[in-house]
Amino acid sequence: MLRIVLSTVRHRKAGFAGAFVALLCAAALVCACGVLLDTGLRGSVAPERYAGAPVVVTGDQFVHQTKIKKKGKVKHKAKAIAERAWLPASTADAVRAAGARDVVTEVAFPAEIGTAPDESWGHGWESAALTPFTLREGRAPAAPDEIVVDAATARANGLRPGSRVRVASAEPGSYRVSGVTRQALKDQAAIFFTTAEARRLAGHPGQVTAIGATGSKAAIAAALRGTRATVHTGADRGRAEFPGAERSRIKLISMGGALGGTALLVAILVVSGTFALSVQQRQREIALLRAVAATPRQVRRMIGREALLIGLAAGPLGAAAGLPLAFWLRDRFRGLGALPPNLDLVVSPFPPAAAAVAAIVAAVAAARIAGRRTARIRPVEALGDAAMAPARLGVARTAAGLLVLAGSVVLTIVLAGLHTEAAASPVTMLTALAWTVAVALLGPVIARAAVAVLAVPLRAFPVAGHLAAANLGAGARRLASVITPLTLMIGLTATILFAQTTTGRAAVRQATGGTLAAHVAGPKIPHGTAEAIRRTPGVAAVTEVVHSTVRVGLENYGVQGVTTAGLDKTMDLDVRKGDIKALDPSSIAVSTTAASRLHVGPGDTLRLTLGDGTPAALKVVAVYGRGLGFGDLTVAHDLLAAHVDDPRGTVLIAGTAPESVPTVSASTLAEDTASANAEVNYIAMGLIIAFTAIAVVNTLAMSTAGRARELAVLRLSGATRRQITRMLGGETLAVVLVAGVLGTAIALATLTAFGRGMTGGGPSVPPLAHLGVIAWGGLLAAAATALPARLAMRTRPADAVGARE
Amino acid sequence: MDEAVRMDAVSKVYGKGRGAVAALREVSAGIPRGRFTAVMGPSGSGKSTFLHCAAGLDSPTSGSVRLGDTELSGMNETKLTELRRQRVGFVFQAFNLVSSLTVEQNITLPLRLARTRVDRKWLDEVVERVGLSERLGHRPAQLSGGQQQRVAIARALVTRPEVVFGDEPTGALDTMTARDVLTLLRETVDAMGQTVVMVTHDPVAASYADTVLFLADGRIADAMDAPSSDKVAARMTRLGAWN
Incomplete structure (x- = not known):
């Protein structure tokens, strides 16, 4: 059995290449998302500023809610807050009373010299011991206008003791450098003021950002019970130091999960389509196997083993490719400021292993879906030149299609009721996908209806158009299998692109309209x-x-x-x-x-x-x-x-406006904040779009290559290459039109619901951009049809007809 | 006489309601064991359906089909497949072979699917008889049409089936090659005692058989023993085959 499978796969490389590539990409995507997810779950940021203090006490960076559910179950939920939580200065006394030594308080506030890194903080010199920072030259600040700068800041701005420099902060001013530290921190700049000046600039009288101490964590925690203070030791201190990194971490969990899940769903959809097409093209061979001696179960198992084999080859390879992809994503996200530079990726064997397994499972699941059809291939079809069975939709498939259709409607209604980006984003993707799955399942019915409509204009072209119309009519199932990935691509791309414009445009319009200031x-x-x-x-x-x-x-x-x-x-x-x-x-x-x-x-x-x-x-x-x-x-x-x-x-x-102040137009600011967010989404979802594009090329190329014999017959009966090219062009045009209409409908349904929930208004779909999406799909489809057709027509038609497959 | 296949009042109707077409109407016939039977008839006479029903490839709408002592009607697809691979062999008009497998793999395919051990001696004898000893490692694409049909015959024989069914096995071959293939089938009957049933429209092919059954309009119209191609052709003309 395995030998049959092996030699089939080896012999039909081309047919399986499509599934292989799709699985490879899926594994890579899932692995990369898995690494992001893993980083979100287990990633930690090493403490820098607080490295010298064994115990760090900070404010609570979470809001808490305790819900009492029925049956007396208590559920505790915590959500991160957006800014740094401050502590009353008196907390330090409680820490001292708990028996801790070397208790040091700290204030931190944004302060910059020159072009500073993203994290640039001012502190009081009394908190230098937290790192610890020591002086290389000069002395500690003594007067309110004196500062100590870290070694890196000094080097970057050419500062020495005695230099005067302007420090930007909530209350900018001119300061004299009294000293330079020996140390510099990897990801942040530090500027030290006198204790009193730091308190004044921080603007939180009687409050501190952190307390460092040496002592027992348990004792300190016990002393602080009932206050809003939290106690950190070890690597946990990094979380206290970088609340921003903590928020990014949480964002990574949801993004990694949503992206990976979408990739996996798309993979199953695409791969099952590829397998279905390959089964369809091998119908005669499968019928022969059935006639000779194979039970439907054996045929299904054979196809399952083929899928397993391909999954085993593609899964690990793709998973391996996922790791560099994860690092590429990390660099892009860092470039956009969505990922702090000090939160490094957690690379463990789990994401690649999970991705490889997911690819294999997806392959087997896809083969199982495709294999259902083989049970209906009748052995009689192997006899003579019997015409292939016409497309008839199975009861199970119709039922499943209607069920998914109902599910899509429910999802769309749910989406219309979601008001936050965090909730709406994954549901938006899921809704678009669900609609596409419904289209995939009901594909043949939709294809036949579409053909009935399109045949009328096609027939207007005497030769090629007539042939194209006839082919479309006869091959409804083949048509359905190429429409699905193209619909997926157009629908998903439009949804992703225009979800951003739907919220972005509305926000920018409101911001511009509401800004009266010049x-x-x-x-x-x-x-x-x-x-x-x-x-x-x-x-x-x-x-x-x-x-x-x-x-x-x-x-x-x-x-x-x-x-x-x-x-x-x-x-x-x-x-x-x-x-x-x-x-x-x-x-x-x-x-x-x-x-x-x-x-x-x-x-x-x-x-x-x-x-x-x-x-x-x-x-x-x-x-x-x-x-x-x-x-x-x-x-x-x-x-x-x-x-x-x-x-x-x-x-x-x-x-x-006074000329000394640089100004910008009102809409620019609104657009800037919107676009940084959008770009992160574009990059992440761009990968999925690229993946669906691969699927489109895959399926169309497979479908065209599988028609070599049919094209040869046409050429033998007198069709010129030109006529055949035109015929294929007409068919492709029809496919693009149908997929364009379906994809647009899916995107519109999803975006309308999304827009209603998020903005209370309609979707914003720039018509030119949308036409661009469809044109791009058309271009892909044309290339993926023309190239294999050219290859297929290179052999002499007589030879191609003689070939047994 | 001992019968390998027995059909009683077998009808096969395709479609439903007013569009229904009866391909077989209450056909009763027996295929004698150890002999070569040809089934002839004009296009649309139901001869292919006759073969499909007799071989368990298709289930009749009504009536009974027995292979040896086994009643086929009412068997499910898996049972039918298992029966086919143990007790029946097939040779089709064309597209007989799996293109990705070698000649030897194609011949032993039914055994492999049935998870039966390959009987080397028997395999060698079958291969010898069909004259493919030199070609076992080749792929179907490297063989001529006649050679491909020999592989198909070898595959049909390798399970020692009770009956070998042929559906126009020479339909895609030239006269000379067809004669070789028919001679081979004749030999399996004479030398090995094999039962062979062959559907054909060619009177020359039918003349290799011991008995010819004539089908017309879904019914058995006639039977002829010791046929010659002239007699078969004359009978077919009367059935209106070449109008």
Whole structure:
């Protein structure tokens, strides 16, 4: 049995190459996603700043919720907060009282010299011992205008003791370098001020970011029980040091999972299509085996073994290729700032092993799906030149198709009710996939209906068109098998591309429409600079804006903090109810979507957790329409600025802007934030699109190559190469048209639901871009048909006809 | 007389309702053991269906088919397959061989599928008889049409079947090659006592048989022992085969 399988695979390399390539790519994708997922689950960031302190105490970076379910089960959920949580300075006393020695407190705040790395923090010199930092030259800062810089910053900016330098921060100023440290940190710059100056710049009076100590973790943890302080030791200190890396880690889990799952589903769809086509092309051979002596079970097993063999070859190879792919993804994500440079990939044998197994399982599952058909191949078909059985849809397949169709409708309805990106993104992919699977299952029916429509215009072309129409009509099943991957590609690509434009465009439109100010400066303008602009003659109004994310319950909401004076001249939030002028540090304005989701209106109180973990209860004073463009929540600038890492923000200027401040157009800022997010998605999903493109080429090439004999017969009966090329062109055009219509319908259904949930509006599909997607699909299809056809027609037609297959 | 296959009142109807076509109508016939039987008839007379039903490739709509002592009607597909690979051999018009397998692998394919050990002596004898000893390692594409049919005959014989069925086994061959193949079939009957049933439309081919059954319009129209090609041709003309 195995020998038959082996020699079949060896003999029919071309037919199996398609499945092999598809499985190889799937294994590589799944492996790369697995590495991302693994990194998300187990990745850790080594402590740098806190490396010298055995125990580190920081604020709690999570909001918690305890739900009591029925049967008395308690479920505890924790979600990461967006900013660094601060601790009361008195916590240090509690740590000391617990018997800890060398207790050191630290404040950290954004501060930069020159072009600084992404992580550049100012501290008080008293916390140098946490690393520990020691002086190479000079002395510790003694006066408020003195600083010590780390070795790398000193080198990059040519600083020596005695140099004067401007330090950018919430309150920028000019400082004199009093010393340079011996050490430098790998991923961050450190600038040390005097203790008092650091406290002033940090802007959190009576609070610290971390406490380092030497002592027993258990004793310290016991002493701090009941407060919002958390205790870290070992590698865990890295998490405390880099809350941003922690958030990226969590994002990796969901992205790796969604991407890997999508890749696997696409793989099964594509590979089962390839196997089905190969079974179809070998119908006569299988019929012969059946007539000679093989039971349907044996034939199914034979096909299963072939698949297993191909899976065994493709799985490990693809998994191996997945590792470099993971590193490539890492570099791309780092380039976009989606992955911090100090969170390195966790490379373990699990993801490649899982990917290899997944590929093998996918191959066998695909073969099982394809193999169902073989049971219906009748041995009589091997006799003589009997015509192949016409396409008849099995009851099971029709039932499955209708079931998946119903599932797609349900998913689409569910999607329309999802309001957060984290929830909607994976469901969007799943919805598009489910629709495609339904199309794949009901393919022959759809193909026949489509052919009936398309045959009319095709017949207008006398020779080639007529032949093409006849071929399409006779080969509904073959047509269905090439339509599926093309539909998948067009539908998936359009969904991925235009999901971004649907939210992005709406946000940019709202941001542009709502920005009345003529000029926007940003993104890191300190409060003092804004004040200076405000006093400049010709400036009518200045609004300072900071952004952050808060949690209401466990759910994320984007929030902006704005200064209210002159707000009507700079920003139009499209207030529907209440009065935005009443906004003060104890109140909040909410968007219409947030209002309906949270069931609040003017006069109600909204309880939320600010970015740094501080709970707040704010009175709703207004409801506004432009939530997508400006954020779902709006609070007073001073309230929000006190609870973010970096209180600097953008500035909207009405009137004539002073020339000293570089400004940008209003939409640029909105687009920038939207596009960074979009690009991460494009890269990840681009891989899946590339994968489906491979599937399209695969299937079409296989299908055309399998028709060598038929083409030879046509040539022998007098068709010129030109006529045949035109005939194939007509068929391909029909395939592209049908797939284009189906793919567009799938994308539109999915995006409409997505748009309704996310923006409350319709989808935004730029027609030219969409036509581009279809044209790209058409180009692929044409190339994948023309090349194998040319190859097939290279042999003399008489020889091709004589060939037994 | 001892019969290898016995058909009683066998009918086969394709399709349903008004579009139904009866290919066989209440056919009763016996295939004598150890002899060469040809089945002839004009196109559409039901001769292929006759063969399919007799060989267990297709199930009749009604009636009974017995292979030896075994009743075929009512068997499921797997049972029928197992029966075919143990007790029946086939030679088709063309596309007889699996192109990815060598001659030897093609010949032993039924044994392999049945997980039976290959009887080397018997295999050698069969291969010798069909004259393929030199060709065992070749692939079908490297053989001529006649040689391919010899491989198919060898494959049909290798399981020592009760009956070998041929569906136009010489239909795709030239006259000379066809004569060789027919002689080979005749030899298996005479020298090995094999039962052979062959569907054909060629009176010359039919003249190699011991008995010819004539089918017309789904019924047995006539039978002829010790046929000659002239007598068969004359009978066929009366059946309206060449109108």
